[in-house]
Amino acid sequence: MEFSKLVELRRSIRKYAKADVKKQDIQEILDCVRLAPSWKNSQTGRYYAALSEEAIQKVYESLPAFNRNSSENAAYIVSSFIKGISGTLKPGEMSQEGDLWGAYDLGLANAYLILKARELGYDTLIMGIRDEKAIREYFDIPEDEILLPVIAIGKGEGEPRANKRKELDEILKIL
Numbered sequence: 001m002e003f004s005k006l007v008e009l010r011r012s013i014r015k016y017a018k019a020d021v022k023k024q025d026i027q028e029i030l031d032c033v034r035l036a037p038s039w040k041n042s043q044t045g046r047y048y049a050a051l052s053e054e055a056i057q058k059v060y061e062s063l064p065a066f067n068r069n070s071s072e073n074a075a076y077i078v079s080s081f082i083k084g085i086s087g088t089l090k091p092g093e094m095s096q097e098g099d100l101w102g103a104y105d106l107g108l109a110n111a112y113l114i115l116k117a118r119e120l121g122y123d124t125l126i127m128g129i130r131d132e133k134a135i136r137e138y139f140d141i142p143e144d145e146i147l148l149p150v151i152a153i154g155k156g157e158g159e160p161r162a163n164k165r166k167e168l169d170e171i172l173k174i175l
């Protein structure tokens with residue numbers, strides 16, 4: 001699909017039909033994520049996919065009610081990054097923004113994720129509001145990883161309206 005169309009068609013979806021998310025598709029999506037740029041190519045993003053019924057149920061139960069309702073029938077991808085690497089100026093010295101660079105890299109990579117998912121016919125919902133402790137425990141995510149959003153992925157139902165965006169002159173200054 002043409003890139004602009006893909007960007008235009010992607011929306012945060014909060015209603016999913018019962019449908020399987022194929023392991024092979026998740027692998028293809030993450031293969032695309034691997035191509036995202038990162039600080040000194042540090043590639044600190046890590047992903048944990050809940051595709052089995054049991055794993056999906058575990059993540060589902062750990063979500064606050066509103067995100068649970070929004071992601072019913074979807075599968076989940078948990079995203080994290082290894083702290084203390086992206087943002088390093090030289091060994092042992094971090095830039096003043098610290099781990100913000102790792103978060104930046106993960107956000108970039110997750111943009112690839114949601115767009116590639118859309119290309120393969122899946123919809124997504126990025127969820128920053130989640131029970132970090134429960135998810136870390138279930139997937140056994142090491143303490144040196146900062147856990148960021150859980151992303152619901154599935155086959156959306158209905159056509160949500162596009163969210164309003166700021167005007168270009170509100171976000172861009174050209175001199």
Ligand SMILES: Cc1cc2nc3c(=O)[nH]c(=O)nc-3n(C[C@H](O)[C@H](O)[C@H](O)COP(=O)(O)O)c2cc1C
Pocket residue numbers: 010011012013014067070125126127128129130149163
């Ligand atoms: C970092 C981040 C965290 C988010 N957390 C949530 C969330 O917990 N629950 C939710 O329903 N939407 C969440 N969203 C989705 C945003 O509300 C949504 O992207 C925004 O309203 C724009 O709508 P659109 O994605 O349909 O273009 C999150 C998005 C981002 C990027």
